[in-house]
Structure formats: structure tokens, C-alpha cells
Amino acid sequence: MNCSDWISIICAGVSLVVTIIIACLQFWQSSRINKFERRQDERDEQRHAESVKAQAVSFISKHYSNRGLIPLCAIAAMHNDLFYYSREMYREFCCMTLEVQNRILEYCELDLRVKEVDGLFEKCIKEMEKVFHAFFPNDDSPFYEGAKYVLRSLEEYGNQEIPILYIKYRPSYKDPNMVAGKIVSSGFDGTSPYHMCIDDTLQRAKGGNHSKKTFKKMEDIYEVSGSFGIEACQFLTTLAQYLAMYGNKNSDSKKDYGHPEDSNNMNTMEDLFLLSVFHMYTELVLNGTE
Known part of the structure; x- marks a missing residue:
């Protein structure tokens, strides 16, 4: 090279x-x-x-x-x-x-999580109405037009205080014809917490006591028959809550979503609406998918 x-x-x-x-x-x-x-x-x-x-x-x-x-x-x-x-x-x-x-x-050690749910309120009402017809098969649903009176609890009366805390009603456990009732009914002033009549009615309906007049009697006790104001909204929103609680078929679930009804600071219709939706969502929608 x-x-x-x-x-x-x-x-x-x-x-x-x-x-x-x-x-x-x-x-x-x-x-x-x-x-x-x-x-x-x-x-x-x-x-x-x-x-x-x-x-x-x-x-x-x-x-x-x-x-x-x-x-x-x-x-x-x-x-x-x-x-x-x-x-x-x-x-x-x-x-x-x-x-x-x-x-x-x-x-807060809760199993509840925030997530996107399209039409949350509509889903809750749909599931709750199934429970209503199971408990009151002979009655028409009062949650018509998308449960507008439940929704009004938030949108029209949300910032107002819950109007009625006690009603004129003797709960079943204070029935004077029962031995236990005689004991606990002493000093009974004729009034009970607002939810007691709904609670008793659903207990009886759950036991198979269905009557065409059952729901009408409950409306009369709450004096909401023909009412369209805040009292009707309170009644139907509370009824929706208790229907969800009684309609839960997965009561043995170990999930802890919280117990907001135990709070002493629930005092507005807004609180009542959210509590009702909370129970419909956790008792019927979530538990129905678990």
C-alpha cells in the first residue's frame, strides 16, 4: 500500500x-x-x-x-x-x-366514591319506583313526571328548613293494646317523629299487608293529599328514602357508605334531598350492582 x-x-x-x-x-x-x-x-x-x-x-x-x-x-x-x-x-x-x-x-374510611354517573337522579328514582310497586302493588306511583316533587325539595326549597319534624301519630310500638305498648306509651303526647308512620306502613307492607287504601291512609296522616307545596315535597322525599332502605336486598353488604342521617346538623330541605338520593344510590343502585 x-x-x-x-x-x-x-x-x-x-x-x-x-x-x-x-x-x-x-x-x-x-x-x-x-x-x-x-x-x-x-x-x-x-x-x-x-x-x-x-x-x-x-x-x-x-x-x-x-x-x-x-x-x-x-x-x-x-x-x-x-x-x-x-x-x-x-x-x-x-x-x-x-x-x-x-x-x-x-x-373518612368510607367505601363511597365520587364518579361520573349519567342521570344519577333518574337511575335512583327508577330503582326506587320498583320498590314502591312491590310494597304498594295496588297504588299508582306518586313519583310521576320524573319525581318532580322530590327534585323540588332541592331546586325550589333547598335553602328552607325542613318544615315538619313531628306528626300526630301513635307508632305501633306504643299501641296500648299490646303489653309492651302499655309500658312505653305512658306520657305519650300524641305526636311522633316525622318518619314513624312511613316506617310502620312499610313494615306492614313488607309483611304482605297490601291494601288499596294503605297509601291513601298514610297521605291523610301526613295531610298531604292534594298538596303541592313544601309539605308534599318533604313527604315524598322522605318516602323515597325509606323505600330505598326497605328495598335493599343486599343488607348483609360489608360496605360502609356512611350514616349521614345520624348527623345532628341536617336541617334543610337540601339536606333531606341529598339524604334521600344517598340512600337510593347506595341501597338500590350500588348494592344492585355488587
Whole structure:
């Protein structure tokens, strides 16, 4: 080989070495960038997780005295997160991200989760009406036109206090014709908590006591026959709640969705509406799919 050939070979060798060195440098630089990006992503994820935790803990702490109503916050968000709820707690919960909302429920050790459910209210009413016809097969459903009177409890009377807390009614367990009734009926003033007549009626209907006049008698006791105002809304919303509770066929479920009815701070029609939807959703819709 002449001198020119050797020069070509040397140049090719140098070029190859330089190419290898450049490739190694690029690989090293790429590795550094990837490691940096992974560290950056991990820091971002950690900051995000800390932010979610902080928001969830802050909400629970702020509303600790009303923490029993947190399940109703979830229902409010699922029903309509754009609605202007009268209770600040509901509005604040609706403004949070889905991740924060569910972290709040997780920290409260509840099995309920916020998720997108198309037509939540309509699904609840559909399932609840099945229960109504099972308990009152001889009566027409009062939940006509999409259960408009139940919906009015929120949309028209939401910020108003629940109007009736006691009714003129003697519950079955205070029946003076029964031995136990004689004992507990002493001092009975003729009134009972609002839900007692509905409770008794559904108990009897569950036992197979179906009568064409059963539902009409209940309407008369509550004095809502022919009524279209807030009293009718309270009656039908409460009835829907108890129908859901009695219609639950999966009562042995170990799921804990919360017990907002035990809260002492439920005082508005908005609270009553959300409680009713809560029971329809958890007792009939969710339990029906488990």
C-alpha cells in the first residue's frame, strides 16, 4: 500500500473512534437527562400527592363538626356539581378535583366514591319506583313526571328548613293494646317523629299487608293529599328514602357508605334531598350492582 492508502486508513480509523466517542457522550448525556427527568417527575408526583393530601385534610378539619355529612357532599357532586348548594360544605366539595374528593372519602374510611354517573337522579328514582310497586302493588306511583316533587325539595326549597319534624301519630310500638305498648306509651303526647308512620306502613307492607287504601291512609296522616307545596315535597322525599332502605336486598353488604342521617346538623330541605338520593344510590343502585 502506498502512502495515500495508509492516510485513508488512518483517517477512517480516527473517524470511527471519534464517532464512537461522540455516541458514548450522547448516550451518557441522554442517560443524565433521563435520570433528571425521572427525578423531576418523582418530585412533581410527590408535590402533587402532598397537595392532594393537604387539601383533603384541610377540608376534613374545617368541617369536622359536620363530618357525618361528607357522604352527602359526594352525592351533591355526583348529582350536579354546578348547582349552587346553600350549604358551603357542599359547594366547597364540588369545587375540588375528583382525586381530592375521593381522597377525602378515603380518609373518612368510607367505601363511597365520587364518579361520573349519567342521570344519577333518574337511575335512583327508577330503582326506587320498583320498590314502591312491590310494597304498594295496588297504588299508582306518586313519583310521576320524573319525581318532580322530590327534585323540588332541592331546586325550589333547598335553602328552607325542613318544615315538619313531628306528626300526630301513635307508632305501633306504643299501641296500648299490646303489653309492651302499655309500658312505653305512658306520657305519650300524641305526636311522633316525622318518619314513624312511613316506617310502620312499610313494615306492614313488607309483611304482605297490601291494601288499596294503605297509601291513601298514610297521605291523610301526613295531610298531604292534594298538596303541592313544601309539605308534599318533604313527604315524598322522605318516602323515597325509606323505600330505598326497605328495598335493599343486599343488607348483609360489608360496605360502609356512611350514616349521614345520624348527623345532628341536617336541617334543610337540601339536606333531606341529598339524604334521600344517598340512600337510593347506595341501597338500590350500588348494592344492585355488587
